Amino acid sequence: xxxxxxxNTQKDPEQWVTGDEPMTGxxxxxxxxxxxxxxxxxxxxxxxxxASKRIDELQEKTGRGG
Numbered sequence: 001x002x003x004x005x006x007x008n009t010q011k012d013p014e015q016w017v018t019g020d021e022p023m024t025g026x027x028x029x030x031x032x033x034x035x036x037x038x039x040x041x042x043x044x045x046x047x048x049x050x051a052s053k054r055i056d057e058l059q060e061k062t063g064r065g066g
Contacts, residue, residue, distance in 0.1 A: 017050030027051040034058035 016062050023031070023046060031051055035042040038061045046054065059065035 013049035013052040015048050018031070019047060021048050022046050023051035026038045027055065031055055034062055034064065041053075 010030060016038065028044065028051070032042050034040075034055060035058060038058050039060060040061075043054075056065070
């Protein structure tokens with residue numbers, strides 16, 4: 001099996017061309033759930049890139065991370 005650790009499948013959210021757009025509906029829904037489970041505030045005004053980073057943080061805090 002080939003080593004795929006250097007593939008471009010997971011780009012840093014800071015480098016997303018559309019990262020400054022509003023978060024997607026799916027991100028918003030999941031982020032609301034994670035925020036509630038973690039007892040953290042939910043900010044509906046963050047960007048798509050910031051939502052991705054926040055999801056990663058809350059997944060780690062709640063144990064939902066992969």
